Each structure stands twice: as structure tokens, then as C-alpha cells.
Amino acid sequence: MGIKFGEKLRKARIDSQLTQSQLGAGKYSTSYISLLETGSREPTQEIIDELSARLGMDRETMDSWNTPVSRDEAEYVLLEHRARQSFTAREYADAEATATEAAHIALRLKNSSAWWNMMFLRAESLRDQGKLQDCRDTALEITTHPLTGESVALTVRAETLLGNAYLGQGKLHLAVEHALNAVENGRALPPDSMIYISALFVLIASLAESGQLEAAWEHCAALGAAVADGAPRQTAGNAYWAIGNVAFKRQDIAAGLEYHQLASERLLPASDLELWARFNKASASMRLSAGVIDPGTLACIEKAELAMSIIDEDRGNDLDLVLIRARWLHLNGKPDQSLERIESVSGRSAEMSSLQLGEIQLLTARCLVSLGRGDEAMGHLTRAQQTFATAGAPNRASLAIELATELRASIR
Structure with a gap:
């Protein structure tokens, strides 16, 4: 299936000092040249005629590269296809295992392009399983591979992946460093390149998480x-979602609402129901944190609840979503109903993160204060402060202390 052809094509291109984009210019996309070089596409006679002319070589020579495949080559192609199918279906454990096996075969074939692509897919699968240390280790191996340095696009993809891994680990200074490297290199690509856009996503998220909101906002302009013009709906929707998040964090509520509305118009349930659910859940949480309790916020909550119940009945009681609904009820003057929601998940503390436990204690205290049960609320505030401190969330711990101080003063 063209694996030997692809490796020889890559070598001839590099010897001619051409990028994939330059070799395909005007006729074949960069991604199509990449598929040829990894053996994922068979070259037709027309392609051989065209590429041999562009590389200034004899057509018969290039034609001879397109020899019958070996058993290893055939196995690689099958494994690559399965790994990509599994990743698309969000079966990340199978995608990881299959991509790893395909990468080993690519090594035996001495096909560095095929190895690179499968190791990248392995790293993405590890990331989406939450195996962030393994993802980081794989991303480092990819980033330092000689093939990466031969291509701007590969450099940007590798640095973006590494930045994403560090972001997931909470190592924000390293996340910013590698994401910034990706964006700076990505400026050599077309401004609407998906590779460049992906780098901007990670840089903006890393800057925002590290509190560098003005720098994040500057890069939001580049992402916007x-x-x-012409970006796929889902890509544009994700971009407006990210920009809106930064706006909310900057306390620019009007801009946050505007960009989340733009995202809502582009992220459709028919395209990706799980993504639609995640967006509506996240948007509702952002809006509530900003004190926005209009019908639009309720609509986000209801959409997320509906989507979660369709995806998986057991996920209809998603912990974050239950807490969001409870927050909505409290802010709308229904503390008793809010406490009922919290009580419905009280037996699931083993599933909760420290942050979730802290937020539940904090919200419980607020509801109890609203109901005139300040003495009970004090114990929940103390537990919230301790839980947030353990979770490494000093700002939330300080908020619990502040509310406890105010409550003591009012009781006196």
C-alpha cells in the first residue's frame, strides 16, 4: 500500500529541499502529500507522472518504488486504519494500543514518517485517557525526533501536543513555553491552518490558567x-468558546456572553452531541460564576442535561451538572431545592474530586445561610476551607474563610 513509495518520496522531496506544501502546490494538499509519504494513500499513475516531473526525476524510477507490499507493510496499514477509527469513535484505549503496535512495525520498516504519525496518535490517545505523564513522555520523544525538525508543521504539532500535556499536568510555565514555541513557528503556516489554530487554543488555555489574562486576550484576537472566514463550524465554535472563556475570566461579561452565543450557533448537537453537552455545561458554569441567571443560562443547563441523558442514562446525573443546577436554584432564591439536588449525590463522595467536594460544602453553607441556619453553615464552611486547601485552591479556601468571618459577625 505505498509505504516504500512514501518513504522514498519523502527522501526525494527533502533532497530537493521542498516542503510538503511546495511539492503539492497548486494540485495536491499538504495533508495529501503527507498521506502519500506515510503509505496511507496509493499513488496513481497520474500522481507518479506529476510528482516525478516536479522532482525532476525519471518517471520509471518513481514507478519502480511502487512495489508490492510486504506482510509488515500490509499489517501496518490495517493497524493504522483501526487506530484512527478507534480514535474517531473515542475508544482511546484501543487507539493507544493499536497505534503503539503500528509504530513498532514502522520502526522495523525504517519508515520514520509512519512511526511519527502513529506515535503522535498514541500520545493523543494517552492524553484523552488522562494518562498525562505517558502522554508527555511520548510527546517529548516525538518533539526530539530528527523528522520533527525537518518540517515546520511537524514542529508546531509536536510543540502543541507537549504544551497540552503540561497543561493537563498543571505545569503551566512549561505549557506556556511549549505552546508559545508552537505559535511562533506556526506563523510560517497559512493563518487559517488547523495546525496553527490548534497551537493558539493551547497557548490561550495555558495563559488563562496561569492568570496571564491580558496576554491570553491578545492571542484571542489572532484566534478570532x-x-x-471559512473555518469549519466546529472549529469556529470551539474558538469562540475559548475566547468567551477568557472574556469571562477578565470580568468582561458582555464579551463572554457574545462569544459563547457565537459558539452556540456553530456547535450543533447533530454534529457532536458530547461536545455540545460539554459546551453547554461549561457555558452555564461560566455564566453562573459571573452572576448571570437569565433564561439563557437555564437553557444551557437544560441542553446539557438533555444531551447527557441521551448519551448515557447514568450520566444524566453528571456530578458537575448536578452542582450547576444546584447553583442555579440557589441564585434564583430556591435554597431548599438546591439542597435537595446536593443531597441526591451525597452518597457519591468517592467519585468526587477535592474541588467538587469543596464546592458542594461551600454551596451547602450558602443555602443554609439563606434558610437562616447559620450555625449549621459554619461547619460546612470550615470543611470547605480545609478541602480547598488540600486541593491546592487557595483562592477558594480564602473565600470560605471570608464567608465564615462574615457569618460569625452577623451571628454576633
């Missing part, structure tokens, strides 16, 4: 420009 990149998706303004």
Missing part, C-alpha cells in the same frame, strides 16, 4: 481572525 483565524476562524473568521
Whole structure:
């Protein structure tokens, strides 16, 4: 299936000092040249005629590269196809295992392009399983591979992946460093390149998480420009979602609402129901944190609840979503109903993160204060402060202390 052809094509291209984009210019996309070089596409006679002419070589020589495949080559192609199918279906454990096996075969074949692509897919699968240390180790191996340095696009993809791994681990200074490397290199690509856009996503998230909100907002402008004309709906929706998040964190509520509305118009349930659910859940949480309790916020909650119940009945009681609904009820003057929601998940503490436990204690205390049960609330505030401190969330711990101080003063 063209694996030997692909490796020889890559070598001839590099010897001619051409990028994939330059070799395919005007006729074949960069991604199609990449598929040829990894053996994922068979070259037709027309392609051989065209590429041999562009590389200034004899057509018969290039034609001879397209020899029958070996058993290893055939196995690689089958494994690559299965790994990509599993990843698309969000079966990440199978995608990881299959991509790893395909990468081993690529090593035996001495096909560095095929190895690179499968190791990248392995790292993405590890990331989406939450195996962030393994993802980081794989991303480092990819980033330092000689093939990465031969291509701007591969450099940007590798640095983006590494930045994403560090972001997931909470190592924000390293996440920013590698994401910034990715964006700086990515400026050599077309401004609407998906590779460049992906780098911007990770940089913006890393800057925002590290509190560098003004720097994040500056890069939001570049992201907005990149998706303004002709970007796929889902890509544009994700971009406006990310920009809106930064706006909310900057306390620019009007801009946050505007960009989340733009995202809502582009992220459709028919395209990706799980993504639609995640967006509506996250948007509702952002809006509530900003004190926005209008019908639009309720609509986000209801959409997320509906989507979760369709995806999986057991996920209809998603912990974050239950807490969001409880927050909505409290802010709308229904503390008793809010406490009922919290009580419905009280037996699931083993499933909760420290942050979730802290938020539940904090919200419980607020509801109890609203109901005139300040003495009971004090114990929940103390537990919230301790839980947030253990979770490494000093700002939330300080909020619990502040509310406890105010409550003591009012009781006196």
C-alpha cells in the first residue's frame, strides 16, 4: 500500500529541499502529500507522472518504488486504519494500543514518517485517557525526533501536543513555553491552518490558567481572525468558546456572553452531541460564576442535561451538572431545592474530586445561610476551607474563610 513509495518520496522531496506544501502546490494538499509519504494513500499513475516531473526525476524510477507490499507493510496499514477509527469513535484505549503496535512495525520498516504519525496518535490517545505523564513522555520523544525538525508543521504539532500535556499536568510555565514555541513557528503556516489554530487554543488555555489574562486576550484576537472566514463550524465554535472563556475570566461579561452565543450557533448537537453537552455545561458554569441567571443560562443547563441523558442514562446525573443546577436554584432564591439536588449525590463522595467536594460544602453553607441556619453553615464552611486547601485552591479556601468571618459577625 505505498509505504516504500512514501518513504522514498519523502527522501526525494527533502533532497530537493521542498516542503510538503511546495511539492503539492497548486494540485495536491499538504495533508495529501503527507498521506502519500506515510503509505496511507496509493499513488496513481497520474500522481507518479506529476510528482516525478516536479522532482525532476525519471518517471520509471518513481514507478519502480511502487512495489508490492510486504506482510509488515500490509499489517501496518490495517493497524493504522483501526487506530484512527478507534480514535474517531473515542475508544482511546484501543487507539493507544493499536497505534503503539503500528509504530513498532514502522520502526522495523525504517519508515520514520509512519512511526511519527502513529506515535503522535498514541500520545493523543494517552492524553484523552488522562494518562498525562505517558502522554508527555511520548510527546517529548516525538518533539526530539530528527523528522520533527525537518518540517515546520511537524514542529508546531509536536510543540502543541507537549504544551497540552503540561497543561493537563498543571505545569503551566512549561505549557506556556511549549505552546508559545508552537505559535511562533506556526506563523510560517497559512493563518487559517488547523495546525496553527490548534497551537493558539493551547497557548490561550495555558495563559488563562496561569492568570496571564491580558496576554491570553491578545492571542484571542489572532484566534478570532483565524476562524473568521471559512473555518469549519466546529472549529469556529470551539474558538469562540475559548475566547468567551477568557472574556469571562477578565470580568468582561458582555464579551463572554457574545462569544459563547457565537459558539452556540456553530456547535450543533447533530454534529457532536458530547461536545455540545460539554459546551453547554461549561457555558452555564461560566455564566453562573459571573452572576448571570437569565433564561439563557437555564437553557444551557437544560441542553446539557438533555444531551447527557441521551448519551448515557447514568450520566444524566453528571456530578458537575448536578452542582450547576444546584447553583442555579440557589441564585434564583430556591435554597431548599438546591439542597435537595446536593443531597441526591451525597452518597457519591468517592467519585468526587477535592474541588467538587469543596464546592458542594461551600454551596451547602450558602443555602443554609439563606434558610437562616447559620450555625449549621459554619461547619460546612470550615470543611470547605480545609478541602480547598488540600486541593491546592487557595483562592477558594480564602473565600470560605471570608464567608465564615462574615457569618460569625452577623451571628454576633
